[in-house]
Amino acid sequence: xxxxxxxxxxxxxxxxxxxxxxxxxxxxxxxxxxxxxxxxxxxxxxxxxxxxxxxxxxxxxxxxxxxxxxxxxxxxxxxxxxxxxxxxxxxxxxxxxxxxxxxxxxxxxxxxxxxxxxxxxxxxxxxxxxxxxxxxxxxxxxxxxxxxxxxxxxxxxxxxxxxxxxxxxxxxxxxxxxxxxxxxxxxxxxxxxxxxxxxxxxxxxxxxxxxxxxxxxxxxxxxxxxxxxxxxxxxxxxxxxxxxxxxxxxxxxxxxxxxxxxxxxxxxxxxxxxxxxxxxxxxxxxxxxxxxxxxxxxxxxxxxxxxxxxxxxxxxxxxxxxxxxxxxxxxxxxxxxxxxxxxxxxxxxxxxxxxxxxxxxxxxxxxxxxxxxxx
Amino acid sequence: xxxxxxxxxxxxxxxxxxxxxxxxxxxxxxxxxxxxxxxxxxxxxxxxxxxxxxxxxxxxxxxxxxxxxxxxxxxxxxxxxxxxxxxxxxxxxxxxxxxxxxxxxxxxxxxxxxxxxxxxxxxxxxxxxxxxxxxxxxxxxxxxxxxxxxxxxxxxxxxxxxxxxxxxxxxxxxxxxxxxxxxxxxxxxxxxxxxxxxxxxxxxxxxxxxxxxxxxxxxxxxxxxxxxxxxxxxxxxxxxxxxxxxxxxxxxxxxxxxxxxxxxxxxxxxxxxxxxxxxxxxxxxxxxxxxxxxxxxxxxxxxxxxxxxxxxxxxxxxxxxxxxxxxxxxxxxxxxxxxxxxxxxxxxxxxxxxxxxxxxxxxxxxxxxxxxxxxxxxxxx
Numbered sequence: 065x066x067x068x069x070x071x072x073x074x075x076x077x078x079x080x081x082x083x084x085x086x087x088x089x090x091x092x093x094x095x096x097x098x099x100x101x102x103x104x105x106x107x108x109x110x111x112x113x114x115x116x117x118x119x120x121x122x123x124x125x126x127x128x129x130x131x132x133x134x135x136x137x138x139x140x141x142x143x144x145x146x147x148x149x150x151x152x153x154x155x156x157x158x159x160x161x162x163x164x165x166x167x168x169x170x171x172x173x174x175x176x177x178x179x180x181x182x183x184x185x186x187x188x189x190x191x192x193x194x195x196x197x198x199x200x201x202x203x204x205x206x207x208x209x210x211x212x213x214x215x216x217x218x219x220x221x222x223x224x225x226x227x228x229x230x231x232x233x234x235x236x237x238x239x240x241x242x243x244x245x246x247x248x249x250x251x252x253x254x255x256x257x258x259x260x261x262x263x264x265x266x267x268x269x270x271x272x273x274x275x276x277x278x279x280x281x282x283x284x285x286x287x288x289x290x291x292x293x294x295x296x297x298x299x300x301x302x303x304x305x306x307x308x309x310x311x312x313x314x315x316x317x318x319x320x321x322x323x324x325x326x327x328x329x330x331x332x333x334x335x336x337x338x339x340x341x342x343x344x345x346x347x348x349x350x351x352x353x354x355x356x357x358x359x360x361x362x363x364x365x366x367x368x369x370x371x372x373x374x375x376x377x378x379x380x381x382x383x384x385x386x387x388x389x390x391x392x393x394x395x396x397x398x399x400x401x402x403x404x405x406x407x408x409x410x411x412x413x414x415x416x417x418x419x420x421x422x423x424x425x426x427x428x429x430x431x432x433x434x435x436x437x438x439x
Numbered sequence: 440x441x442x443x444x445x446x447x448x449x450x451x452x453x454x455x456x457x458x459x460x461x462x463x464x465x466x467x468x469x470x471x472x473x474x475x476x477x478x479x480x481x482x483x484x485x486x487x488x489x490x491x492x493x494x495x496x497x498x499x500x501x502x503x504x505x506x507x508x509x510x511x512x513x514x515x516x517x518x519x520x521x522x523x524x525x526x527x528x529x530x531x532x533x534x535x536x537x538x539x540x541x542x543x544x545x546x547x548x549x550x551x552x553x554x555x556x557x558x559x560x561x562x563x564x565x566x567x568x569x570x571x572x573x574x575x576x577x578x579x580x581x582x583x584x585x586x587x588x589x590x591x592x593x594x595x596x597x598x599x600x601x602x603x604x605x606x607x608x609x610x611x612x613x614x615x616x617x618x619x620x621x622x623x624x625x626x627x628x629x630x631x632x633x634x635x636x637x638x639x640x641x642x643x644x645x646x647x648x649x650x651x652x653x654x655x656x657x658x659x660x661x662x663x664x665x666x667x668x669x670x671x672x673x674x675x676x677x678x679x680x681x682x683x684x685x686x687x688x689x690x691x692x693x694x695x696x697x698x699x700x701x702x703x704x705x706x707x708x709x710x711x712x713x714x715x716x717x718x719x720x721x722x723x724x725x726x727x728x729x730x731x732x733x734x735x736x737x738x739x740x741x742x743x744x745x746x747x748x749x750x751x752x753x754x755x756x757x758x759x760x761x762x763x764x765x766x767x768x769x770x771x772x773x774x775x776x777x778x779x780x781x782x783x784x785x786x787x788x789x790x791x792x793x794x795x796x797x798x799x800x801x802x803x804x805x806x807x808x809x810x811x812x813x814x815x816x817x818x819x820x
Contacts, residue, residue: 187529316549319535320542322528323591326491331542331595332515378530381549 087382090374094389098167101396105163106155108404113151121145121152122160161297163396166289166413168297169353170363170395171388172304174371175311176349177364178387182318182380183342184242184251185325187428190364191231191350193252195259197359199234200227200351202262209273224303228351234258235347289357289399289413300356307349308388314341315380322378360395361414362421367391369428394420442467442631443488443599448497450480450487456495457483460656465631465648467598470621472642473635475652476676481635482523484652485603488633489520501599515543519595521588523603527577533587534572537562540594562590566620582613589620600624602634606641614638618645640688643667651675682741691741692718699725699747701810702769702796704789705778711735713778713807714742720811725749725772727765728757728788757788769796775803776810 106118113121128142146156177190191197207226241254317338320328329335353360371387372378395413398420402411441464451457458480465471473481486492488499490507499506501517509517519540528536540562541555551559563569566586571579576587585605592600605621606614622645624630636642642649643663651658651666653675659666672683680693695717701724703713710726714735717724726739727749739748747768751761765788769775775796782790796803804810 313547316542316545316547319549320539322531323536323539324522324524324526326522326524327520327526327539329491329511330489330515330518330520331539332511333542334511372530376530377532377535378528379535 084382086377087375087386090371090386091389094386094393097393098389098396101393101400102163102167105396105400105403106159108400109154109159109407111150111154113155117151118155121155125156157293161294162289162399165297165300165356166395166399167392168301168304169289169357169360170367170398171392172300172307172349173353173360173363173395174367174387174391175308175384176346176353178368178384179311179314179342179346179349180364181368182321183339183346185321187369188252188365188425190362191346191354192259192359192361192364194234194238194255195257195262196231196234196238196255196347196350197354197361198259198262198266199237200230200354201359202266203227203230203233204355205266206269209269221299224299224352224355227355228347231347231351231354234262235343239343289395296356300352303352304349307345307352308384310341310345311384312381314338314345315384318380322380357413359414361418362425363391363395363417365428366417366421366424367394369424370394441465442502443633444500445488446498446500448484448487448499449495450483450492451495452483452492454495456655458652458656459496461497462657463633463648463650463660465599465633467629467631468625469647470625470632470634470645471648471650472646473633473650473652474637474639474642474675475658479652479654481652482603485601485633485635489518489601490514512543515595517597518599518601519592519597521585521592521600521602521605523605523607525584525608526588529577531576532573533563533568533576533579533590534559536576536587537591537594540591543595558596559590559594562593563587565593565624566590581608582610582616585609585613585617586620589617593624597630599631599633602632604635604637606636606638614641621645639667639672639683643685643688684737684741687737689738691738694718694742694744695721695723697723699723699744699768699771700773701776702726702765702772702774702792703776703778704780704792705729705735705739706733706780706786706789708734709778709780711738713776713810714738716807716811718742723747725768727768728761728786728792730754730785756785762788762791765792766795769801770799772796772801774810775801776807777803777805779806 103115103118107113107115124145125142128145132139132142146152173191180189180191180194181187183189203226204223207222211222237258238251238255242251245251245254317328317333320331320333321338325335328338350364367390368383368387371383371390374390375382375386377383395417398416399413402413402416405411444464445461447459448461448463449456449459450461461484463471473484475481483492487494488506494507501509501514506514538551538555538559541551541559542549545551545555560569560572563572566589568583568586568590571583571587576584579587585608589602589605592602600621602621605617609617618641621632621634625632636645646663648660649663649666650660651671658675659671667685672678672685676683682691683689684691701717701722703710703717703724703726705711705713705726706729710729714724714726715738724743725747726743728751729736729739729749730753731750732753736750749761749765749768751757769792775793777793780786780789793803804813
């Protein structure tokens with residue numbers, strides 16, 4: 065009796081193209097917003113640069129840069145262009161790297177949140193609420209205090225490593241608890257408490273540290289994209305790209321995992337390896353962000369949720385790239401606001417992301433509570 | 440050798456086995472059902488069979504191969520599951536939920552080919568769920584969810600399907616529908632089905648083999664006809680306050696205690712509502728005179744003390760001895776309920792019983808309603 069249906073329902077995938085349409089529209093919309101944000105970000109500030117000038121400068125720089133890559137290229141014209149005027153110096157050495165860094169890290173943070181939510185099978189999970197960002201801050205703080213005595217400059221690699229170590233450390237603690245605690249709300253409370261403990265230890269070491277040791281830490285822990293330069297942009301972009309590709313490669317088991325661990329195992333998903341991969345990738349991404357921009361709250365929870373609502377699906381293959389793009393747009397605009405709204409005073413990026421992200425999270429909690437699915 | 444077989448299997452969550460020496464076997468096209476009280480370990484056995492839990496000893500073979508040595512993918516192509524816990528996939532359509540069953544067949548990118556899509560659709564069609572295809576899974580009713588999850592399991596094109604309490608959360612209509620479907624799948628696709636059920640009456644009707652799980656080992660195993668005899672159900676579930684009638688599949692609550700104050704003159708099923716009303720009010724009663732093959736005999740036996748039930752051999756007029764015994768019970772009663780059973784030549788004695796009560800000025804109530812509304816306040820103080 066099953067065979068008859070094949071003729072009566074000719075289009076097996078009636079609804080798939082519709083979802084794909086939605087996906088491409090969302091992606092196009094986000095890309096346009098990203099471009100708009102880049103132009104706006106470059107444009108705005110104490111020295112305003114006209115949009116036309118922005119395009120011509122970027123166009124020229126791109127052309128020269130590509131020529132540079134070709135054999136026999138000459139780096140001279142590019143250097144000249146970059147230093148040719150105040151505008152181009154501001155554009156190329158301050159604003160552009162900062163904008164791109166905020167976009168890349170925003171995307172990475174969102175994908176990191178998405179992976180954590182997949183891991184815990186709960187959309188409220190995120191690197192910040194589980195105390196992972198605070199753990200990273202703790203280890204970065206201790207590293208800064210101890211090493212600043214021996215090294216004149218703390219390189220981004222060291223920051224990155226210590227932030228990664230801190231993330232993994234707290235992740236391990238939270239995982240240990242999650243073995244014993246089945247309820248997600250209890251786990252979240254534990255995560256928040258662990259975060260407070262980390263902050264307490266950080267504050268404690270700051271109290272006894274001398275001024276010059278912690279000057280870095282204070283500005284770092286405020287959370288900001290202001291330290292951006294081309295070097296750490298390319299470094300973090302490389303890591304985030306690797307993490308992003310890794311996440312995309314996991315999309316197939318992620319789809320199966322959406323039905324829960326037991327169904328996934330019955331489908332042949334190697335659960336342990338898969339969960340380890342999720343955690344490592346997520347830690348790598350959030351550590352990278354925390355190392356370069358300090359702890360940034362709520363992006364990891366809010367953006368994946370916004371993305372899923374936009375796409376009206378949770379298919380990982382579509383959600384992962386859209387989340388990255390959406391996170392990039394979100395952080396780019398948040399940074400723009402942080403930088404310009406009370407100029408010349410700059411807000412911490414976390415202040416702005418919380419202001420926009422926390423209401424989204426509250427809304428989600430309420431919606432889920434009404435469906436009796438939290439915990 | 441049977442398709443799925445266990446030899447001296449031990450299962451449990453920790454090192455200490457919960458159940459030992461499990462020897463089961465299922466052929467393709469057959470249904471094996473585990474029955475037994477809550478917490479007996481039915482789910483533990485099923486989880487071990489599906490490799491969700493490590494076995495603690497013994498061997499499970501699937502098509503002659505050691506189940507615990509199969510690579511995950513080839514196990515997933517042969518065995519699929521329907522689990523008892525609720526799942527909450529967000530923003531997934533039923534089609535997408537069902538399509539996860541194609542996981543063991545798709546490549547690295549998980550792309551569904553046209554034939555994969557046909558299989559998904561075919562599975563949905565089989566469970567009469569095509570119209571659900573584009574609905575969000577979390578908007579479905581329990582009955583619909585279970586059908587979609589069954590389609591998902593089907594989509595894996597298994598030879599063995601393992602279901603843990605598939606009828607939990609379902610109302611009776613969906614229970615029947617689901618079990619019909621399982622029987623059909625076993626018959627038409629040659630799938631071996633292993634499941635656990637709480638409803639013994641349904642288990643008896645759908646299964647080829649029943650397995651009673653209780654205590655440290657499998658208590659009994661066999662066809663429903665072999666297993667469900669006498670008071671097997673009462674013993675398996677330790678029913679002491681109440682009873683379970685295997686033939687009718689009906690449940691009776693605890694019989695009222697104390698001295699019988701009411702005599703019910705019944706027969707042909709007319710007495711059943713009277714017995715149940717009296718049970719609800721906790722009034723002990725006697726009943727008679729019933730032919731031994733009367734359809735209400737099992738209910739009467741479940742709700743009265745043996746000495747208070749007067750039975751007479753079937754297919755012949757009621758004997759004088761039975762009448763004498765009933766008459767003595769009637770004279771000791773404080774009320775008589777005439778259930779309204781038609782009187783024929785074989786049960787004419789029952790009419791004499793009613794006449795006797797009238798002569799002795801014992802109140803006679805026509806049916807249980809009259810007793811409840813007028814007689815109850817006189818009897819129960």
